[in-house]
Amino acid sequence: MTLWSLLFEPFADYAFMRRALVACFALALGCGPVGVLLMLRRMSLIGDAMSHAVLPGAAVGFLFFGLNIWAMGLGGLVAGLSVALLSGLVTRTTNLREDASFAGFYLISLSLGVLIVSTRGSNVDLLHVLFGTILAVDDASLLTVAAIATLSLFVLALIYRPLIVECFDPGFLRAVGGGGSLFHVVFLVLVVVNLVAGFQALGTLMAVGLMMLPAAASRFWAGQVWTMSAVAIGVAMASGWLGLLVSYHLDLPSGPAIVITAGVFYVGSIVFGTEGGIFWRALPRRHLEA
Amino acid sequence: MGARVTMHRGEAPAIAVENLTVAYDRHPAVHHVSCRFEPGSLTAVVGPNGAGKSTLIKTLVGLLKPAEGRVSAGGLTRADIAYLPQQAEIDRSFPITVADTVALGHWRRVGILGTLTGAMRRQVGEAMSAVGLEGFEDRAIGSLSVGQFQRVLFARLLLQDARVILLDEPFNAIDARTTADLIDLVERWHGEGRTVVAVLHDMDQVRRHFPATVLLARDLIAAGPTADCLTAEHLLRARQMSENWHEDAAVCEPARRSA
Numbered sequence: 001m002t003l004w005s006l007l008f009e010p011f012a013d014y015a016f017m018r019r020a021l022v023a024c025f026a027l028a029l030g031c032g033p034v035g036v037l038l039m040l041r042r043m044s045l046i047g048d049a050m051s052h053a054v055l056p057g058a059a060v061g062f063l064f065f066g067l068n069i070w071a072m073g074l075g076g077l078v079a080g081l082s083v084a085l086l087s088g089l090v091t092r093t094t095n096l097r098e099d100a101s102f103a104g105f106y107l108i109s110l111s112l113g114v115l116i117v118s119t120r121g122s123n124v125d126l127l128h129v130l131f132g133t134i135l136a137v138d139d140a141s142l143l144t145v146a147a148i149a150t151l152s153l154f155v156l157a158l159i160y161r162p163l164i165v166e167c168f169d170p171g172f173l174r175a176v177g178g179g180g181s182l183f184h185v186v187f188l189v190l191v192v193v194n195l196v197a198g199f200q201a202l203g204t205l206m207a208v209g210l211m212m213l214p215a216a217a218s219r220f221w222a223g224q225v226w227t228m229s230a231v232a233i234g235v236a237m238a239s240g241w242l243g244l245l246v247s248y249h250l251d252l253p254s255g256p257a258i259v260i261t262a263g264v265f266y267v268g269s270i271v272f273g274t275e276g277g278i279f280w281r282a283l284p285r286r287h288l289e290a
Numbered sequence: 291m292g293a294r295v296t297m298h299r300g301e302a303p304a305i306a307v308e309n310l311t312v313a314y315d316r317h318p319a320v321h322h323v324s325c326r327f328e329p330g331s332l333t334a335v336v337g338p339n340g341a342g343k344s345t346l347i348k349t350l351v352g353l354l355k356p357a358e359g360r361v362s363a364g365g366l367t368r369a370d371i372a373y374l375p376q377q378a379e380i381d382r383s384f385p386i387t388v389a390d391t392v393a394l395g396h397w398r399r400v401g402i403l404g405t406l407t408g409a410m411r412r413q414v415g416e417a418m419s420a421v422g423l424e425g426f427e428d429r430a431i432g433s434l435s436v437g438q439f440q441r442v443l444f445a446r447l448l449l450q451d452a453r454v455i456l457l458d459e460p461f462n463a464i465d466a467r468t469t470a471d472l473i474d475l476v477e478r479w480h481g482e483g484r485t486v487v488a489v490l491h492d493m494d495q496v497r498r499h500f501p502a503t504v505l506l507a508r509d510l511i512a513a514g515p516t517a518d519c520l521t522a523e524h525l526l527r528a529r530q531m532s533e534n535w536h537e538d539a540a541v542c543e544p545a546r547r548s549a
Contacts, residue, residue, distance in 0.1 A: 040384060161402050165394060168384035171375040175351045176397045177368040223385050223430055 010248045017244060019137045020254065023145050023201050024240025027210055030149035030194045032233035033156055035215030036225065038191060040167050044212055046099065049106040050188075051195050051208040053083035055113030055129065058196075058204055062129050063120045069141035072129075073196045076204070080192035083109050088185065132203030134244075134254040141200045148197040152190050159183050164225055202255040209259030210236050217266040220273020235265045303366060304328050305350060305454065305485065309359035312345050317539070318508065319345040322359070325504050325513040327487055332480040334496040334516070335489045337506035337528055343489040344376065346506065347458050350487070363454075369398045372452035374443055376459050382432050388442050389427040392417055395449025417445040422471060437468035444472055455479055457488040461495070473499055493520060507531035 010017045038047045057079030061071035083105045090101040117129060137145075156163075162183045165173045174180055191211075198207030214235035218228040243258030250257075271279050305327040312320040320342035327333055335343045348354045350361055351373045393406060393414045400406060406414075418424060421441040431439060440460065447455060457476070461469045477499065479486050490496050496503060496516060503519040505511040507528040512519045 158403070164386070168381040168386060169375070169379070169394075171353060171373065171379050172394065174353055175368070175371070175373040175375075178397065178402065219385075224387065225385060228385065 006249070007245065010245065016135050016137070017248065019142055020134045020201070020244055021241060023134060023137045023142055024210075024244065024258065025237050026142075026146045026149040027194075027198055027201060028214070028233050028236030028240060030152035030197060031211040032214055032218075032236050033229035034152060034187075034190055034194050035211035036218060036228045036232050037156075037163060037167070037187065039212065039215045039219070040164075040225065041187075043098075044216070046102050047191060047195075047208045047212055049102045050080055050084065050191055051199075051204055051206075052113075053106040053109040054080040054192065054195055054199065055204050056109055056116055057113075058129055058199060059113045059116045063116065069138075069144050069200050072200070073144060076196045076199060077192060079109055079113075080195060081189060084188040084192060085185070088188065092181070128203075129199075130203045130205045131253060131255045132199055132201050132206070134201040134258070135247075137201060145197045145201070148193050152194055155186065155190060159186055163187060202258065206255050206259045209262055210239065213259065213262035213266045214239065217262075217269035217273075220269040220275050220277050223275060235262065235269075239265060303364035305361065305363045305366070307346070307350075307359070307361050310346070310349065310356055310361060311358040311542075312342070312349050312354050313357040316357075318342075318357070318542070320349070320506070321508045321542075323506065323510045324359075325510060327485055328502075329485055330480070330483045331485055331502050332476070332500055333487045333502040333504060334500035335487060335504045335506060336491070336493065336496060336520075337511070338531055340508070341506040341528070341531060342508050343506055344458050346504075347373070347456050347487065347489055350456055366454060370452055371454045371456060372447050372450035374447060374455075374457040374460055376462070377436065377439065377443075382434075382439065384431065386431055387427065388423065388429050388431060388434070389414055389418070391431055391442055392445045392449065395446040395451075398450065413449060414445075417448040420448055421445045421475070437464050440464055440468065440472065444475055448475070452484070454485045455487070457486070459489050459491070461490065461492070469495075493525075496520065 011021055035047070038044060054076035057075030057077065058072045059075070061068065061073070061075035065071035083102070087098065087101040087105050090096055090104075091098040094101075096104075113129075162173060162178045162180075165178065166180050166183060170180055194211065195204075195207045198210055201207075202210060214232040215228070217235050218231035221231045222228040239258055239262035243261035244254060246252060246261060247254040247257035269277065271277055274280070307323060307325050307327075310320055310323045311318050319340075323342075323346065335346060337343050345354060349356060350363075351371060352368065353373075393410070395417065396406060396410050396413075399410070415424075415427075418426065421444050423438065423441050423445065426434075426438070426442075431442065434442065444460075460472060460476075464472070473495070476486055476488065488500070490500070497520065500516055502514065503516040504513045505519050505524055505528055508531055511528045512521075512524045
């Protein structure tokens with residue numbers, strides 16, 4: 001087996017592999033920076049909660065229209081935004097902290113989703129919704145994913161500065177009249193939209209994988225938000241590409257293959273990352289003078 | 291400390307605090323306080339822990355809403371007020387460089403989408419050398435000491451170039467030399483006619499550098515020239531304030547307002 005046949009031939013030979021690859025690249029462009037900001041806002045697990053929260057909406061869409069990105073996406077969007085906004089509302093008006101209010105609402109949402117699928121569909125249906133089918137990406141879903149990536153990058157560029165200041169010095173932002181809550185809500189919408197983009201390809205359960213794993217890995221390679229975002233995008237793209245190859249050559253389901261590849265990058269970064277990786281810390285090196 | 295980052299001067303209107311009560315969950319942290327910050331004055335806000343000092347400052351900035359009473363600042367807008375939060379309120383682990391943090395002082399001019407001009411970048415550099423941080427531009431804020439980071443925040447204040455500057459515990463956990471450098475800046479602002487209010491704990495420092503004082507213990511104990519304010523009797527009364535928060539405390543009746 002040549003290097004060419006190992007790394008490139010599947011994409012040259014099969015249109016469905018090319019579509020899947022392009023879908024992964026588009027996903028990476030949106031999910032990379034969104035994941036980095038989610039992590040820096042200490043909301044990594046809330047991304048996970050959100051990915052579960054979209055389930056009932058996606059399930060309803062799936063039951064009525066099958067594996068249709070528009071129906072599932074719209075349903076997921078409505079469910080995800082409801083959970084995000086309700087949790088946000090509860091956090092800001094009561095003593096409950098954001099993680100707890102998110103946990104409460106996403107559990108309700110997740111159980112509703114499982115209930116809907118189990119009463120109306122079969123186990124195969126549930127597997128489709130949970131794990132996605134990236135090898136069946138059609139034009140419509142490819143365009144949707146690309147549109148969402150474009151929108152995400154554009155909106156992030158618009159709200160980049162206040163979003164970042166709100167992360168580390170919210171008092172300053174409010175004191176200069178820069179707002180705060182508005183950007184938080186817009187950002188939560190971006191998170192939901194990107195999860196929706198991911199779930200045809202990766203399923204609702206693992207859409208967040210391509211968001212958080214590259215983001216967490218990027219912390220070990222870069223020291224600024226934009227450099228971390230660039231690293232996260234790169235890691236997510238590489239995970240998509242290598243994950244699809246693993247899935248193709250070893251005949252494994254594509255979603256988990258992609259996310260596990262991202263996981264390998266993550267663990268590798270923890271060990272070898274130049275910004276605080278374990279390997280470098282463990283090296284017996286003399287201390288400096290100043 | 292030969293700083294040249296002075297962009298405009300001009301007296302701010304007085305800030306008048308009238309019968310101000312600010313409460314958390316109905317329990318007052320600042321209770322029927324009236325005082326006045328004159329234009330160009332340099333005032334220390336002192337009092338025991340839980341006396342409502344930070345609460346008062348945050349209300350002046352507009353971060354907290356009064357439960358009763360009001361703050362009037364005749365025509366001052368947000369852009370006229372610069373605020374130094376306590377360091378604990380800032381996430382120091384955030385991946386951002388010193389230069390970018392200082393550059394936020396230009397917010398009033400660049401807002402959400404504007405870009406820094408060459409002149410603004412030069413001012414960032416000037417503000418950094420004014421606080422003794424040349425060469426720190428590309429350092430991550432997480433790698434700085436508490437004192438160095440406070441210098442960063444002061445550089446940001448320099449750029450904000452505001453007529454009113456509110457400092458919440460600016461010298462907490464800061465060593466003597468850094469404190470001296472930063473007090474020089476505060477006195478310079480005072481000399482430029484800006485109104486400066488600082489929450490402080492060190493009474494000697496207050497007596498040496500701050501002409502006016504507001505002594506709080508949830509209620510106002512005294513306000514005015516520092517020497518008249520920080521008398522033994524006033525300080526004793528402030529110390530006797532109880533930090534208790536009674537679940538069964540009675541509702542405060544309007545008659546108390548004139549008390």
